[in-house]
Amino acid sequence: MATLADVLDLGPFQWSALLCCALNGFFIGIERQTRGKPVGIRTSVLIISGTYLFMALGVSLSHEKMDQARVLGQIITGVGFLxxxxMMTQDGKIHGVTSAAVIWVLSALGLMIGLGYQYQSVIITLLALAVLLGVDKIENSFKSLRRGVHQKLGRFTSKGER
Known part of the structure; x- marks a missing residue:
């Protein structure tokens, strides 16, 4: 008969790391979701968790640093496609670049956690949130920062067109 400890044993994975993935993903995801962006809570938690799982597997399969670096490199490539x-083009402007960058940061957080840097991942999450929230406030404070693709919808352009 399996004991509770056997059922809760995750092998090469750690409950604390999965919790760290969930919390970091939740906080970045909630910022994105409340703004109506494509990378919300579920997506954020899944990206961090997925990269953590792949990296933790890579670490558990081989303690050779080069093997782990190959796993890391393949994850980075795959996440680039994600x-x-x-990203998409609309009216000659590219949209979704920040969301794509967030996906890359989310995967980096998962890799950090997979390599044992849980506390550092929390600090990076806070820094990412500071960028996502703080730069928006700065852009709204300075008219010169709202040009081009950063121009708010519904405002008049320099030619008086809507």
């Missing part, structure tokens, strides 16, 4: 999927 990020490219959220």
């Amino acid at each position: 990020g490219a999927g959220v």
Whole structure:
């Protein structure tokens, strides 16, 4: 008969790391979701968790640093394709670049956690949130920062067109 400890044993994975993935993903995801962006809570938690799981597997399969670096490199490449999927062109302007960058940061957080840097991942999450929230406030404070693709919808352009 399996004991509770056997059922809760995750092998190479750690409950604390999964909790760290969930919390970091939740906080970045809630910022994105409340703004109506394509990378919300579920997506954020899944990206961090997925990259953590792949990296933790890579670490558990081989303690050779080069093998782990190959796993890391393949994850980065794969996540680049995921990020490219959220970018699109509309009216000659590219949209979704920040969401693609967020996906890359989310995967980096998962890799950090997979390599044992849980506390540092929390600090990076806070820094990412500071960028996502703080730069928006700065852009809204300075008219010169709201040009081009950063121009708010519904405002008149320099030619008086809407």
